[in-house]
Amino acid sequence: MATHPLNGSERVPVQGAKAIGKADPNERLEVTMLVRRRSSDAFEKHIAGLAAQGAATKHIGHDEFTKQFGADAADLTAIRSFAQKHDLAVVECHEGRRAVVLSGSVAQFEAAFGVSLEQYEHAGGTYRGRVGAIHLPDELNGVVDAVMGLDNRQQARPNFRARAPHGNVRxxxxxxxxxxxxxxxxxxxxxxxxxxxxxxxxxxxxxxxxxxxxxxxxxxxxxxxxxxxxxxxxxxxxxxxxxxxxxxxxxxxxxxxxxxxxxxxxxxxxxxxxxxxxxxxxxxxxxxxxxxxxxxxxxxxxxxxxxxxxxxxxxxxxxxxxxxxxxxxxxxxxxxxxxxxxxxxxxxxxxxxxxxxxxxxxxxxxxxxxxxxxxxxxxxxxxxxxxxxxxxxxxxxxxxxxxxxxxxxxxxxxxxxxxxxxxxxxxxxxxxxxxxxxxxxxxxxxxxxxxxxxxxxxxxxxxxxxxxxxxxxxxxxxxxxxxxxxxxxxxxxxxxxxxxxxxxxxxxxxxxxxxxxxxxxxxxx
Missing domain, CATH: 3.40.50.200 (Peptidase S8/S53 domain)
Structure with a gap:
């Protein structure tokens, strides 16, 4: 079956990180799949209005937002079928967020997305990661915007600074x-x-x-x-x-x-x-x-x-x-x-x-x-x-x-x-x-x-x-x-x-x- 690389999904190791072996194939993890937006052209037009007018633009309520700009039911069904085919459990499915959270083992996700998951070691610790792109089958090509969670490196840092003591007195x-x-x-x-x-x-x-x-x-x-x-x-x-x-x-x-x-x-x-x-x-x-x-x-x-x-x-x-x-x-x-x-x-x-x-x-x-x-x-x-x-x-x-x-x-x-x-x-x-x-x-x-x-x-x-x-x-x-x-x-x-x-x-x-x-x-x- 033909697969397609997911645009923008390419990963490289953390600087200085070394692969120290395969990830445990039985390790359980959860992965978030983000699907495309319904009526993306209409949404882009609405966002362009916001960029021009900001707070002067009328806001949309949650129900109306989901109805107009959430995920299409057919796309969510396609994700469920994909999950079932690979024995992955659907933990959460949210139409407004356009997100489906799947649960499974490392081995199952490797097979589902055509990736190899390994353990990496670097100065800041260890993480489970991958190199290269995630791959999707024909039926999901163009449907999925992002797949995240296969790699569990620490992504962000807090932007706070404690005041340093000066000598023994602050x-x-x-x-x-x-x-x-x-x-x-x-x-x-x-x-x-x-x-x-x-x-x-x-x-x-x-x-x-x-x-x-x-x-x-x-x-x-x-x-x-x-x-x-x-x-x-x-x-x-x-x-x-x-x-x-x-x-x-x-x-x-x-x-x-x-x-x-x-x-x-x-x-x-x-x-x-x-x-x-x-x-x-x-x-x-x-x-x-x-x-x-x-x-x-x-x-x-x-x-x-x-x-x-x-x-x-x-x-x-x-x-x-x-x-x-x-x-x-x-x-x-x-x-x-x-x-x-x-x-x-x-x-x-x-x-x-x-x-x-x-x-x-x-x-x-x-x-x-x-x-x-x-x-x-x-x-x-x-x-x-x-x-x-x-x-x-x-x-x-x-x-x-x-x-x-x-x-x-x-x-x-x-x-x-x-x-x-x-x-x-x-x-x-x-x-x-x-x-x-x-x-x-x-x-x-x-x-x-x-x-x-x-x-x-x-x-x-x-x-x-x-x-x-x-x-x-x-x-x-x-x-x-x-x-x-x-x-x-x-x-x-x-x-x-x-x-x-x-x-x-x-x-x-x-x-x-x-x-x-x-x-x-x-x-x-």
Whole structure:
């Protein structure tokens, strides 16, 4: 029987990884198959309208979205027949997400997709992986957009940075003002509109770690802020709320996200979607949040990512399609732009944008270093503490086309040279991210200070939740509005993130700048 390689599914080993033997043929795993969208031409037309009008476009409800733009029943039937033929079990089938999750053994999946799965070893650990493309039979050729989960390498990293101790004493002061802030203080410095996000749900995507309710109660009480009405753990692909007890591990990411979003929008429900740190787990967590008709998040905060070069083309496309779905449904997606400057941690001398912040349908959130004088921001520059201290991620995508709302912009290099922006530029916006001017949080029973662009995504998510509550409707895909009205943000014009420099207007370090909250609210309400 003829088979066809799935476009964009090609995999290569992690740099420095060696194959150490075949994967156990009896090992059980789950694989997510993403099928094509029904009425793709109509959807592309709708998305083009969103790109032109942003929040002014009418959003679609979940039921109508599934009916118009979900998976076709015939395609889902074809996947079920394929699964049955290869003795694979259908664990989940979701028309709106266009996803079918299959369960089976390594040997069964090898036969089904024409791949060889091996165990790989590298400096960061071991993983099950493959080389080359996934193959599909004639009846699925053109039906399937992506197959993810065969390879279980860690796909993303959290973008948070704990403030380093200086000697035996943690820094607690800087000349121009406090060296750390509560999230509420940041919201005040950025002139967020009054309100608490009541009636909204903020979704947080987490690929490890967990939270302890007792820590959250202690934290919000210390701020004299009401705790969120509910912090819900949602299990995706067997991920779960699992605190490690290590404040420097993934718990730091989970707690930072909950505490920043919860302190800024204490009236909002927080739904935390826990999934494995793989491309399949990451995508499934995002699409689960987008199509969650129980919790109904109006904004999603993502603080995990990795250089675009580390992703398969099918994964880049699948995530971008998921964010398009979010835009159509009126859900804003805020994504940290990375903590490793213009190179994004890739040691090849080239510039790399961080994904998924580089998706056209994400609000990429970069980082600043903020100093305050009392209740006023005294100065703000690009966050850049050097190679070991971290810097705002930002740059130009190698994969995504120039959006209409970024046409005519310039990229400023660190040497001062300017050139036209030719592809998607990131970030879009910014906020305080320097660990030395970071956020007071509580993790695993310890009070500490954390920064990183991880803090900026939930900060913006909290602002959006406040605005949605004031408006009585979700603002949704906000990027076009922000670029049409750059005065809604405070421009950051000093500093660099390595190869890119801050400049007047948009730049590849802090985007359009940090929010002037009340101006953002008035422009989109």
């Amino acid at each position: 820094w607690t002061a800087k000349a121009a003002g406090p060296a750390a802030f509560t999230p509420a203080q940041i919201a005040s410095l950025y002139d967020f509109p009054a309100g608490d996000g009541q009636g909204q749900c903020i979704a947080l995507i987490e690929l490890g770690g967990g939270f302890r309710p007792a820590d959250l109660q202690t934290y919000f009480a210390s701020l004299n802020v009401a705790a969120p009405p509910s912090v819900i753990a949602v299990s995706v692909d067997h991920g779960r709320n699992h605190p490690t007890g290590d404040p420097n591990g993934p718990d730091g990411e989970v707690m930072l996200d909950i505490e920043v979003a919860g302190a800024v929008a204490p009236g909002a429900t927080i739904a935390v979607y826990f999934a494995p740190n793989t491309d399949a787990g990451f995508l499934d967590a995002i699409s689960t949040a987008i199509h969650d008709t129980k919790n109904k998040p109006s904004v999603i905060s993502i603080s995990w990512g990795g250089p675009e070069s580390a992703w398969t083309q099918q994964a880049l496309n699948a995530f971008d399609q998921a964010f398009q779905s979010a835009a159509a449904l009126g859900i804003t997606v805020c994504v940290a732009s990375g903590d490793n400057g213009s190179g994004d941690g890739v040691n090849d001398g080239a510039d790399h944008a961080d994904f998924p912040a580089s998706s056209t349908y994400a609000l990429g959130c970069g980082g600043t270093s903020l100093l305050a004088n009392g209740s006023q921001a005294a100065s703000e520059t690009v966050w850049n503490n050097g190679a070991s201290g971290g810097a705002s991620g930002g740059g130009v995508s190698a994969n995504f086309a120039l959006p209409a709302w970024q046409e005519g912009l310039q990229v400023t290099r660190a040497g001062g040279q300017q050139s036209p922006l030719t592809k998607r530029g990131v970030p879009d916006v910014a906020g305080d991210a320097d660990p030395e001017t970071g956020y007071e949080v509580r993790v695993d029973g310890h009070n500490t200070v954390i920064g990183g662009t991880s803090a900026v995504a939930p900060l913006w998510a909290g602002l959006i939740a406040r605005i949605n509550a004031i408006k009585g409707a979700p603002v949704g895909y906000i990027n076009p509005q922000l670029y049409k009205n750059p005065s809604l943000l405070v421009d950051i014009t000093q500093g660099n993130n390595g190869d890119f420099a801050a400049s007047a207007g948009w730049d590849a370090c802090t985007g359009l700048g940090r929010p002037d909250g009340k101006k953002v609210q008035s422009a989109v309400s």
